[in-house]
Amino acid sequence: MKVRIPRNELKVGMFIERAVLDTSVESFMNVDFIQNVLVDSPEKLEELKSKRIKFLLIDTEKSQKTEPEKQVNNEAAVQKEMPKIEESESVIEEVAEPEPEEPHAEELLDTFDIKEKKKETPDKPLVPFEEELKISRTIKAEAVGNVKKMLQDAAVGKSFETEIAKKHVNEMVKSIFRNKDALLSLTRLKSFDEYTFTHSINVTVLAIALARELGFSRKQVDVIGFGAMLHDVGKMKIPEKILNKPGKLTHEERMEIQKHANYGYELLKERGDIPEVAQLMAYEHHEKADGNGYPCGKTLDLLLPESVLSGVVDVYDALTSARVYKPGMNPPHALTFLKARAEKEFRADYVDKFIEVIGIFPVGSVVEFNTGQIGIVKEINRDNLFRPYVILVMNAKGKKIGAGRIITPSKYESADLKIVRYRDPQDFGIYVSEYLDGDQKII
Ligand SMILES: [Fe+2]
Incomplete structure (x- = not known):
């Protein structure tokens, strides 16, 4: 069994499955992981304790039996119920494997428990869907091309044009304010080959639409869109053969992919012209409300709401996209997946609002x-x-x-x-x- 424990409960004899070292804002350059280490001596324990461990995952099966009297606070440690971390949920880069059974419409009714309701304020689009769809196709096509170039420049340390990103985000925000369903419908069209770039645009569109419905100000929506566009910029530093590997990733490969959150934060912070919210969205979008995310294992109270929001839409787009190693999940199935994890991993009100925004059967289904x-x-x-x-x-x-x-x-x-x-x-x-x-x- 794998259990997460606080740093001060680390003992001689414990086998560290994974530890994330200090990833605080000030010292992000020192971010690193420890994997598969047996704490085999008091010296080793002291050495590890001197490091600023933020996240500690112990494999109890591989841990050695230690004498009860040598364990400080042993009873408390045993009695305290540690959260179980399922391998499939904790370490897979984007999301867990699709669940085998697809829900039927009858089950969806129970899952979403959505009653017929009348909105107090009707949200009438400013422009008809068909009219906005023509405009939004151009907006999306141009954005995908430019985002690809921008992310590739970032990967090789070239100065990338944030003004271009801002321009695209601004066009998307305006389109969503005119008629959100037009641009949202285009997130159903996914490019298999250009996953990272299309994914960045889709996450941007979904994040803007959700942020708007959650009542963020227009200025905040702009920043959220910008952060969403750059949220995976750190992936540009991960070898492509790992990112697009067909089949199951090794533990080391997963650890490597997980570093993209730190790399992204580092890249954006170094520039000096990226809003802090956008930097933190890159850093925190894989964190989970219950603290079982990465890179820091921060809990909901420590996370930026914008990061939680980007986590919801990121997981949805990742689930519904086909990759070399999995087919895309259909939208109702993916929403069921999100709904089941809403409290534990995200925020229930964000997930509910997201379902309302895109619909259980989104436009184009x-x-x-x-x-x-x-x-x-x-x-x-x-x-x-x-x-x-x-x-x-x-x-x-x-x-x-x-x-x-x-x-x-x-x-x-x-x-x-x-x-x-x-x-x-x-x-x-x-x-x-x-x-x-x-x-x-x-x-
Ligand atoms: Fe990511």
């Missing part, structure tokens, strides 16, 4: 109705996330429908319709973007 009809979600109905506006693209017999018709929220009731599951567009040869531009008939 392919869904199946109880009638067998297939459709594409065109617009989130935030009064009832299970009843979005859907463009019908296939009839119950699996035949494509030429001119898509739209199922409106009221139709669910009158036609006894319900969404039964999320479907992979590749199962039907559907190009989602072709359907989102407009020209559908409301039924």
